[in-house]
Amino acid sequence: MKKIPGVISVLIFCLLITACQSQEAKRQVFTEPQYDWGKISGETLTVWGSAPDLERTYIQKAFQRYEELTHNQLEVVQYSKDEIVEKMTTALNQGEAPDIFVSYGGTNIDVYNPDDNFYDFSQAKWINDLTDTSINQTVYHGKIIGLPHWEASVSGTLYNKDIFKKYNIEVPKTQEEFMSVCEELLSHGITPLYMPAKEISMLLYQFPLDSIVEDSDILNQLNQFEIGYEDIPEMLKIVEWYKEMATKGYFGDHYLEDDWNGMSPALESQKYAMLLCWDTWLYTDFKGDASQFGLMPAFLGVPYNGTFEGPNLNLFMVNKKSKKLDVALDFITFLADPYNYNVAFENIPTASVFKNQVGSITTYQYLENERLIEKNYRDSIAWLRIKEFSQMDAICIYEYIHPDSQMSAKECLEKMTALRKSRINQ
Structure with a gap:
């Protein structure tokens, strides 16, 4: 009987080692890009969103990784939640909208006339990688209006x-x-x-x-x-x-x-x-x-x-009238690649937004x-x-x-x- 605690300790130790090795193995699955991106370089994209949304750790990591791997630059502008609607609608009306706009979807974007202004991603390869909860957040008038690259909370x-x-x-x-x-x-x-x-x-x-x-x-x-x-x-x-x-x-x-x-x-x-x-x-x-x-x-x-x-997910949407449309679409493909998003979300407490999301961790509460x-x-x-x-x-x-x-x-x-x-x- 006195040996049981020792045996249990050994078993727990082995389980922990196995779990760590399993988690490490998972993180090594995507050792190369899964999609075609990164052939455009030397460009600058403008990204607008509400403050302080774009300051989140995983967003900053994704942005930095994008700039390092593509040699493109991101010009990030954040407006207060009181300012963002006026700033964005004015920019759209004057033809000066950013290349990328980050916002929650659904009726929240009605004011921006998404059918006329935002790119339709319904044929994008990464759609199949979205969880059911995530894809529900992306639909606008039957179209996939943006990429949900966000934390999924309960x-x-x-x-x-x-x-x-x-x-x-x-x-x-x-x-x-x-x-x-x-x-x-x-x-x-x-x-x-x-x-x-x-x-x-x-x-x-x-x-x-x-x-x-x-x-x-x-x-x-x-x-x-x-x-x-x-x-x-x-x-x-x-x-x-x-x-x-x-x-x-x-x-x-x-x-x-x-x-x-x-x-x-x-x-x-x-x-x-x-x-x-x-x-x-x-x-x-x-x-x-x-x-x-x-x-x-x-x-x-x-x-x-x-x-x-369920979660409310910010979407990365593309201004389809952007003069740098090809660069903007390349950026979205970059964000949607498990080779990249698993680095950005590593050790971030969140439910999965993508089916291949293995870098994040599920909260204890969930x-x-x-x-x-x-x-x-x-x-x-x-x-x-x-x-x-x-x-x-x-x-x-x-x-x-x-x-x-x-x-x-x-x-x-x-x-x-x-x-x-x-x-x-x-």
Whole structure:
């Protein structure tokens, strides 16, 4: 019996060595280019995107590798999220658009008239290398509008496992259980959920909305403006959830002033137990111990068993009127080659965007909850497919949950619908 621990140690050691060797072997699979690129050199491409998107580690590595291997240059320009639409639409109208434009897809790019301005990659060889989730993000009017070269996260509720264990709290499985957990946490002096409400886009009402617009009839009616948010009973439950959470103190005392910058300190402080977010945030922005946190569904009133939202992927799109179209297409082929993207994504915590993506690592939170995620997973439908959808419409929810607000839930939704409609003719 005394020999068993030693045997186990040897077995664990062997498994670790095998795993390392297996991972190393995987990384050696693509030792040469898989596509034809790099025959053009001495050129400069302009790349535009929203700040600070193009500063991510894997993007910087890809850009540097491109310049080193092709001897071309990239002139990267980033605009704030408030500026980018105006800058890009003006540039397109004046014939001065960049060679490459980086943006999220779906209805987010309606304003840029993609059919007229962006290259159609429907015949590109790399399409077969995209995962199903990735390819869903690229489709615009039945065409592949760009290359998804981005991190793939899974969104839900991050929770502090040590706090849950300390107070013998079970991870909730339903909306009612979630509310009971919040009450239990509050009774122990722990603020249940850090809600950075001042950061309007972090109110994340699209998480539950995804489950609603899975119904194609509802999605079509919204897009044709035959109905508004106020006509959907589940939407009333969603905004009422925010109000109830705020009123009961489940967001804490300062939620109206809490913002993005407070997210990491809040979770590090052990004074907050949960945060609506995506798993990769724990590895890109969180300053504490990522392994301390688990991932459970987002419980925002609906659906009953909560939901996980799939990733939103930035697309690299090509200005098809560019004077350097051949160079721009060559650059996209470079990014799409597993010989290159596996170097860029090496050791980056993300689910796979490409089928041959072997350099990145899957987050512990995803691995721990893979079956539950598969069961309650939804693609990012609302954000991509609802015409004129904007995360910033949550400003109405912000106003609704203000302690002095006299607004009703229906009035909140009517204002959100009005904001959507106001963007149609802009």
